[in-house]
Amino acid sequence: MAKPDRSSKETPAAKTNHKPKPSKGPLTLLIATRKGAFFLRGNKNREKWKLSEPVFLGHMVHHIVQDPRDPKSILMACRTGHLGPTVFRSTDLGKTWVEAETPPAFPKAPEGEKGLVVDHVFWLTPGHPSEPEVWYAGSSPQGLFRSEDGGANWEGITGFNNHPMREAWIGGLGDGTPDGPKMHSILIDPRDADHMYMGMSGGGVFESTNRGVNWKPLNKGSIADFLPIPDPEYGHDPHCVRLHPLKPDRLYQQNHCGIYRMERDEGVWVRIGDNMPKKIGDIGFPMVLHPRDPDTAWVFPMDGTTVWPRTSPDGKPAAYVTRNAGESWKRLDKGLPRKHAWLTVKRQAMTADSHEPVGLYFGTTNGEVWGSANEGKKWECLARHLPHVYAIEVAEHLK
Amino acid sequence: MKVYVPSALRSYTDQKDEVEAGGATLDELLRELDQRYPGFRFRIIDEQDSIRPHIKIFVNYNQARELSAKVLPEDEVSILLALSGGM
Numbered sequence: 001m002a003k004p005d006r007s008s009k010e011t012p013a014a015k016t017n018h019k020p021k022p023s024k025g026p027l028t029l030l031i032a033t034r035k036g037a038f039f040l041r042g043n044k045n046r047e048k049w050k051l052s053e054p055v056f057l058g059h060m061v062h063h064i065v066q067d068p069r070d071p072k073s074i075l076m077a078c079r080t081g082h083l084g085p086t087v088f089r090s091t092d093l094g095k096t097w098v099e100a101e102t103p104p105a106f107p108k109a110p111e112g113e114k115g116l117v118v119d120h121v122f123w124l125t126p127g128h129p130s131e132p133e134v135w136y137a138g139s140s141p142q143g144l145f146r147s148e149d150g151g152a153n154w155e156g157i158t159g160f161n162n163h164p165m166r167e168a169w170i171g172g173l174g175d176g177t178p179d180g181p182k183m184h185s186i187l188i189d190p191r192d193a194d195h196m197y198m199g200m201s202g203g204g205v206f207e208s209t210n211r212g213v214n215w216k217p218l219n220k221g222s223i224a225d226f227l228p229i230p231d232p233e234y235g236h237d238p239h240c241v242r243l244h245p246l247k248p249d250r251l252y253q254q255n256h257c258g259i260y261r262m263e264r265d266e267g268v269w270v271r272i273g274d275n276m277p278k279k280i281g282d283i284g285f286p287m288v289l290h291p292r293d294p295d296t297a298w299v300f301p302m303d304g305t306t307v308w309p310r311t312s313p314d315g316k317p318a319a320y321v322t323r324n325a326g327e328s329w330k331r332l333d334k335g336l337p338r339k340h341a342w343l344t345v346k347r348q349a350m351t352a353d354s355h356e357p358v359g360l361y362f363g364t365t366n367g368e369v370w371g372s373a374n375e376g377k378k379w380e381c382l383a384r385h386l387p388h389v390y391a392i393e394v395a396e397h398l399k
Numbered sequence: 400m401k402v403y404v405p406s407a408l409r410s411y412t413d414q415k416d417e418v419e420a421g422g423a424t425l426d427e428l429l430r431e432l433d434q435r436y437p438g439f440r441f442r443i444i445d446e447q448d449s450i451r452p453h454i455k456i457f458v459n460y461n462q463a464r465e466l467s468a469k470v471l472p473e474d475e476v477s478i479l480l481a482l483s484g485g486m
Contacts, residue, residue, distance in 0.1 A: 083442040105446035115447040
């Protein structure tokens with residue numbers, strides 16, 4: 001079988017100027033919270049929103065993702081305070097759910113050795129469009145898993161999970177987030193199912209060109225100021241890594257130590273967060289890309305000074321947008337509280353739809369969901385009094 | 400033997416709070432239950448065959464800490480949600 005051509009910097013769709021058409025229909029926000037899943041259904045104009053009853057009330061839901069290859073399918077990663085981690089699948093846009101037969105799990109260790117235990121499944125990524133049943137999952141602690149049957153059965157990817165450098169890459173169990181170390185941002189090159197990236201907190205950004213059989217660190221240029229080593233090869237803390245589907249050799253990341261962009265052929269992260277206002281800084285968790293413009297990205301800055309409050313700087317929440325790949329940034333706060341709003345937005349809790357203009361959505365740890373139907377020019381609160389929001393993704397009601 | 404099922408696991412047992420199962424050890428008993436109620440075992444026993452941190456299993460009035468714990472047909476096994484802190 002011929003190798004896919006990855007020499008092109010753009011996808012076939014981008015090369016022919018055949019950019020994906022904007023969606024026009026109704027959509028649903030898939031809201032994962034610490035106490036269950038909620039679906040916020042919007043009409044096609046994104047003016048009217050209706051919140052569902054909770055689904056799996058009380059479960060800690062870490063991620064809910066629609067399958068773009070089979071839009072009626074949705075996967076949900078969850079656990080409870082008592083019960084172990086699992087994955088549920090719906091094939092009817094969330095009406096009914098079936099649990100995975102074999103959830104992601106590390107292999108049983110030989111007698112006398114201590115084995116790894118999946119605490120929770122943190123991240124879900126649909127596989128390449130040419131592999132309609134393939135999904136990937138990232139866990140806490142850092143583990144990578146693949147399903148080849150739509151999420152029913154999961155197997156560890158030994159190329160990472162058993163890699164002799166895994167422990168060195170990830171550091172200790174304390175080298176993660178307050179909720180535990182995590183694998184996240186599993187990205188599949190739309191030109192080549194074998195070409196993948198992923199991020200680890202901690203660990204850094206890693207790349208595989210052989211479907212996960214082997215991995216190499218990809219952190220040159222990004223800072224890890226919490227390590228004593230000036231320019232470490234790994235051990236970084238990317239909070240959220242994004243690949244633009246129309247320009248797959250462009251990566252963005254919101255890192256613990258700033259906002260970065262990489263042109264893959266250059267292989268160096270450039271700190272585009274240096275162009276953010278100094279009083280705001282460039283610390284945060286999520287990063288969201290425009291579905292049709294690789295130069296446009298949004299972030300939601302958090303206070304990363306002193307003891308790391310992880311709240312909106314000065315209690316004045318705002319998103320920031322770049323329209324030129326990070327050369328400059330513009331504040332977007334119209335409609336958001338003007339002061340005394342100490343919001344925290346987690347790395348999976350901000351997303352975009354594919355309408356025109358693009359809709360943006362973010363959820364907060366105090367249970368609010370905010371949206372903008374005009375790319376952040378004006379925000380409104382779409383839901384409040386929800387549990388702590390972990391993640392938000394958009395499900396388009398595609399035909 | 401009788402097995403008491405906590406509320407968090409009754410979605411697996413058709414909402415039954417008590418089921419019957421056999422086996423000479425806790426491990427055999429839980430594997431039998433998992434055959435009947437797929438997914439049941441992994442929610443309370445991790446991939447290293449340890450009882451999950453917030454689950455407690457009692458055989459009669461004695462807490463079982465290992466899956467190798469012996470069980471007898473007349474025993475009563477209770478799977479309990481451990482007291483694991485407030486909010």
